[in-house]
Amino acid sequence: MSVAIARGVGLGLACGDDRWAIATPDPLPVLAELVAASAPRWVWWGDETTALVAQAQIPIDRCWDVRTVHRMLFGGSRAPLGEVWATLKGLRLDTLPRLGQLGLLDPPSDEGDRAEPTMPDGHLRPEWIDGGFGRTPDRLAAWAACALEAASLQDQLIDGRGDPARCRSTARSESAAELLCAEMSAAGLPVDERTAHGLIADAAGPRPESAEHDDRLRAARDEVVLARLEHRREVNLRNPGEVKAMLERQGFELPDTRAWRLEKLRHTEPLIDALLTWRKAERIATTYGYAWLDEHVREGRLRGSWSSTDGAAGRMTASAGLHNLPSVMRPIVTAEEGHLFVRADLGQIEPRVLAAVSGDRMLIEATRGDDLYLPIAQRLGVERSVAKLAVLGAMYGATTGESAGALAGLRKNYPVAMALLEQAAESGKRSEDVFTHGGRRVRMWASHKQDGNLDRAVAAAAARGRYARNAVIQGAAAEYFKVWAITVRRHSRALGAVVVLCLHDELLVHVPEARADEAAAMVTNAVVEAAHYWSPQADVRFVADTQVVKRWSDVA
DNA sequence: ATCGTAGGCGCC
């Protein structure tokens, strides 16, 4: 059974042909009761409802998020509801109505007394999409019924896909992951603000009291680097061109001033060391400084917006620095009083996923151990580090260096896995969309300019090849990760635990101290449960490293 | 002024 919901002046619900609305000042308790009483699959259009369910902490596990499923079926990250509906109904996208500016072109009020979410031509009413659906109980019920129809159309569409059962299960898990994202957005990540102030002060100095003070602090940070110059002069360290010129004057000819390039020279020259140290501090001062703290941290929680699907291949994204907090800042992520974190990350996830989606028997064999690179190195007759580099290179599309040498060995020993990657790369070169194992479409793009420059066209095709090659692995890994995350979310409820961070292959779960060990075991077991649900190959082994910590940075 | 892009760097 599926029940669709929408919320405005009350709660709109639809189930099969029945539609009804509950118009009370606070309909959420009613919804909570309904959830407790039955376990339907809840259907909704997208963000607005997930935010509502998350904020009200309604414990829904089974859902169908029309917008999220649309992104999965058609690719791309934008999915305006008007387009979603038009696509499902086979309506022309170039006849999509737009919400008139200044109200002059608002759709005529020709709907009469009937609450009808669509116009005579079949398109959704822009004014409804824009929030008008919530104005009256009748509209709410109709909007919910319309979501139900959209979900049903998507379900039919999935029947026409190559592997409907798998595609359907991906649609469901991705929908639940979207709800988890809404919950993480609402709850935030526990952060110790005093530690944060201390770390920011270490890098950027005290909190500036005025614009002039800020300038002085900046100049003082710069001075440490500039003082190393043989001939003192003003250089804008924030301008890569000026830095490059400065290094040239010091005798360093470099194509650019990237850290990995400078790192090699670090110990030959105090100036380089000072510059690299400056950049680290500057990163914290600018991106993760006081302004960041003021904007994103409130009452001990760091909040950003999470999306389950925004990454090109379907990875999660997060704003507010949640996905790229520098490691030196990670001690700020601290469990609250009486709580601990269960921190766990999947081990060697991408090559294990490659084994699963390709079904390469020899590679599957290699996943049996904790370290899958060891048996690969043995087969190839190379060092472990070389084998690792070669496997990663094959998935990222590296073509040069030592990894390229081992590539031939990989092709010979793991032909099925390598063929899958090659096929994806070929699709990419031809600008043909690729599909992840779970059925997500990953859009490719055509060459923008046909300027007749063959070199550039070849380079662009090669870039698409690398992108597509990586997308089928990264995308499938993201699908498996999300299944793991929602499995943990579902089991967390009984322990009073909450998933507070997802980072591509890593989970952070906030849990009362007394249940921490139970939660850790649950998280580890969930790796197997998720593999059972997701993996097309039952004998691929997935592993996780799980720890109970007070701070995110407490890695044993 | 506002926008997009490039170089850079943080994380995976």
Add this chain to the structure above:
DNA sequence: AAAGGGCGCCTACGAT
């Protein structure tokens, strides 16, 4: 050991 895939966010800068 080489510098390949993804994301968000910073500054500087040129185009609009």
